[in-house]
Amino acid sequence: MLTTHPFDDDKLREECGIFGVSGAEGAAALVALGLHALQHRGQEAAGITSWDGNQFHTHRAMGHVAGNFDRDEVIRALVGTTAAGHVRYSTTGETAIRNVQPLYAELASGGFAVAHNGNISNAMRLRRDLVRRGAIFQSTSDTEVIIHLVATSQYRTLIDRFIDALKRVEGAYSLIVMTPEGMIACRDPLGIRPLVMGRLDDTIVFASETVALDVVGADYVRDVEPGELVIVKGTELSSHKPFAPQSPRPCIFEYVYFSRPDSISDDRSVYSVRKAIGAQLAIESPVEADLVVPVPDSGVPAAIGYAQQSGIPFELGIIRSHYVGRTFIQPGDKVRHLGVKLKHNANRELIKGKRVVLIDDSIVRGTTSLKIVQMMHEAGAAEVHMRIASPPTRHSCFYGVDTPERAKLLAAKLDVGGMTDFIHANSLAFISIDGLYKALGEARRADINPKYCDACFTGDYPTSLTDQDELTPVDQFALLEERVG
Structure with missing residues (x-):
């Protein structure tokens, strides 16, 4: 079997692109457009989750955004004014629908959907600890570790449980989270993976790159800052910075290859x-x-x-x-x-x-x-x-x-x-x-x-690499097989 991408089969590949919309009629349609603009960041699978004020709706599929999310019946089923989407390119791990994001779970506080760009570098250790305590995983994705950490946190409010979970993970993450209370967008304390915020009238938009804002007609507002959580409830925004300040270390390869050349990163034209x-x-x-x-x-x-x-x-x-x-x-x-x-x-x-x-x-x-x-x-x-x-x-x-x-x-x-x-x-x-x-x-x-x-x-x-440093060679091989971002 030969794929006709002979000059593309030996490139470093970004694993994911994420896009979120809060406060727009037909939010899922906007997310689908945004994901089209981020297709270069992940071409293996795509997913969109929406919230209609009463329940969550999800459609996930293998393959490109086109062909999966350009059908009227799919978008009409994703009702609601809030939606988040994800395009995925896995590493050497399993290619399966169970790993396609956004991942969704029912927690004690209600539904919880998360779209993740990055990689949790202590995910295997956390996963093993959680399994020993009775957690049952439904995917091989490191993203699911975050859901279990939120679910088992002893803090009272959802936002405090979420912050508690993030304080236990290492590595890189840009996240868009949907809950019945609203949408949360955040970056790891070093800002390794990108995430920007835009506005379309009263609608708040989050995206991995500014080019996705352009496609939906949203104005770029600013980058989500490293270590920042932006919480959107309706049209109200609040910013939280629960982590100790660190010198940011965004990925330099975004400028070399990952980002589209028509994107703006850290106020620079790529x-x-x-x-x-x-x-x-x-x-x-x-x-x-x-x-x-x-x-x-x-x-x-x-x-x-x-x-x-x-x-x-x-x-x-x-x-x-x-x-x-x-x-x-x-x-x-x-x-x-x-x-x-x-x-x-x-x-x-x-x-x-x-x-x-x-x-x-x-x-x-x-x-x-x-x-x-x-x-x-x-x-x-x-x-x-x-x-x-x-x-x-x-x-x-x-x-x-x-x-x-x-x-x-x-x-x-x-x-x-x-x-x-x-x-x-x-x-x-x-x-x-x-x-x-x-x-x-x-x-x-x-x-x-x-x-x-x-x-x-x-x-x-710039961070600890617990899974690489502490696990046996056999475990490290297993990690390479399961790291699917």
């Missing part, structure tokens, strides 16, 4: 940052060449920046078909090789005889880069130079990103010279970690905590 990364890469790693060619589509903004800084012409040397869905081809090396070209194909007349600089956002296992370089050579390129708009990815992420185990990361096994040989390029270079920060207008200082979470590049994890 597109402009990616162009600045490309320009810095040209300063750090120049090369004599005839063309700058992006690996579509994520490499385009950085390639524009590289071309503008270097003065080398920007050209679309790889053409991507946006009309090819998932195609299945019988095994066989020759047919598999031909199937690769269904999705991406070299612009042969442009490439032939040219010295080409390929710009991509990252190298993970290296298999994608190998295919792209090979494609350029087969198209007749005289030289193929690879430039990467992020530092080498040497460490796994445990904060809600699907990353291979470290042993499978090419940069964890080989130096740059070895990686160059592996992908058969004439040269290979990555932007430095200092250069990445410079493109963001920051400086990474060794004597203080960096402003971003850059653990995938540096190994500097």
Whole structure:
């Protein structure tokens, strides 16, 4: 079996996108639109839960938002003025409807639905403790741990039980929670995963990215702050900050790859940052060449920046078909090789005889880069130079990103010279970690905590990793199999 996404199968993948609406007639329809804009953050499954003032309604499905939530009968069944939705991309865990969010449970205080972007890094330990105390889990998702912690908390009010639960978890989370009392949106104390708030007339909207606000016509108000809980009851807003203040560490890879380029993150245009990364890469790693060619589509903004800084012409040397869905081809090396070209194909007349600089956002296992370089050579390129708009990815992420185990990361096994040989390029270079920060207008200082979470590049994890540090190798393997965000 071959899927026709040969250049997409070796990317770091964000696990989830979340979207919530409070105080709008037909809230579920707005959520469906918002999830369309966040589809890039999770393409395996989608779900929406609504509240009509008396009961909750949920529809969850495998696959994309389109085809599942563009049918009138589905949206009409999700009645209510409050709704939350989720798009999901799991890691190596089980692909099953029971793991599709929002997750819902009936607590003593009433219904409780939660949509989560991130990863709880002590979820396995908490889960085992809860099971020993009699908890019965219905999914393999770390998100369900939060529900059980809320249910078993000894505090009196729901909000206090929720805060109590959050104080027991480690890792990264952006959450949208629905209860009969209202909607809660919150981020972990370090703000590792993004969450923004918008307003559409009297309607409050929460989303993983500002582009989802644009799609529904909502105005961006502000980011939900790290460690903040925003509670919405009707049209009334209140803010709670129950955690001790910490220096925020948002994920730096949002700027490199995860966020859509038309989003705004921390008052910065993602597109402009990616162009600045490309320009810095040209300063750090120049090369004599005839063309700058992006690996579509994520490499385009950085390639524009590289071309503008270097003065080398920007050209679309790889053409991507946006009309090819998932195609299945019988095994066989020759047919598999031909199937690769269904999705991406070299612009042969442009490439032939040219010295080409390929710009991509990252190298993970290296298999994608190998295919792209090979494609350029087969198209007749005289030289193929690879430039990467992020530092080498040497460490796994445990904060809600699907990353291979470290042993499978090419940069964890080989130096740059070895990686160059592996992908058969004439040269290979990555932007430095200092250069990445410079493109963001920051400086990474060794004597203080960096402003971003850059653990995938540096190994500097900003939180405890209980499940990784304390469990046996067998348990760690099981964790990789069950981590589904």
